[in-house]
Amino acid sequence: MQRAMRLLDAVASHEAGAPAKQLARESGLALPTAYHLLRTLTHEGYLRREKGVFLLGDAAERLGASAARQNRRAMIGETLAHWRDAIGVPVYFAIYRDGEIEVVSIADTTGKPAVEEWADFRETGHAHAIGQCLLSQLDREAQREHLDRYPVRPLTPNTVSDERTFLRRLEGMERMALVVEHQEYALGTVCAAIPITVGTTAATMAISLPLCQVDRLLPAARTLQEELGRLLRTFAFSISI
Incomplete structure (x- = not known):
């Protein structure tokens, strides 16, 4: 060998x-x-x-591409772990690729656990901050196509109840503004997502907190948002994962 x-x-x-x-x-x-x-x-x-x-040959090139993807994922994981420790919250990185919401990496700890994925993140983008943030960056046709495949449905009493209402919410979001979600995906959890657009790819970095720490959500998200410019080079490199 x-x-x-x-x-x-x-x-x-x-x-x-x-x-x-x-x-x-x-x-x-x-x-x-x-x-x-x-x-x-x-x-x-x-x-x-x-x-x-x-x-x-092709097999070697595929092997090299796979190794490069693993290296990029490791780099993302290290970056998220840094901000998890610096801010004291679970941190997520996700992209919208080929019509799907893809959570690329999550950095959490036993004491600061990530949100439990009790309902498939890909199918419930209307209910969590990551999905709302990614969908808000798409044009209306792409939004409708996504919701045709993954219809709006209530997950908690706070989840938006129908597609028309959800599309109005997306339309009212300020472009590239912070997206905040309170107990729409999971009771007892609040989340915030920061939009990142590199070329034509929609991406986001997000955080989550238990409801009892809701007062920390916006300060933590804004701290991360302020640092995002410095991190963009890292994430731009990782978009092709």
Whole structure:
């Protein structure tokens, strides 16, 4: 495995590809061993051979893309954990991609737990701050299409009761303003979400608190919002997750 990875690293260092002898030399392998591994890696799709040189194949590129996504997720997780500790609240990062609400990462602790997902976040965007924030960034056609797939339904006595009322609420939201939700998704919980738009991608960073700490919600959200400009580069890089 290590020898194969050395060969893959050697191939990756040559954008235009390299012949077997050069790759064997650079990876410190005997030529017969290098030939055997190159044939195996080519057969499995990790390499491809063109005009006597070896280049990365589709499987290797997918592997690299997967590793890059994992690195970006780790970077997001570290950033959220920093603000969880600095502000003392659970912190969430979510995006709207391919017509779906996707919670990418959550940073919480045993003492400061995140909201329990008792009803699928993807299907209940009308009821929680994350979903409301993401949907508010879409045009009306995209909003209606989303609600056609995931109809408005009451989750608590505080949840908006019908689609028309919810669309009016979205229309009344100031663009890129903080979105606050009180016990609409879960009784005893309040949330706030900060909109982030990078290019055409809607995203949000959000926080949650128990109802007994509602007085902390807006100050904590505004603290995070003030710092968001400094963080945008990190999150812009992560949008492609």
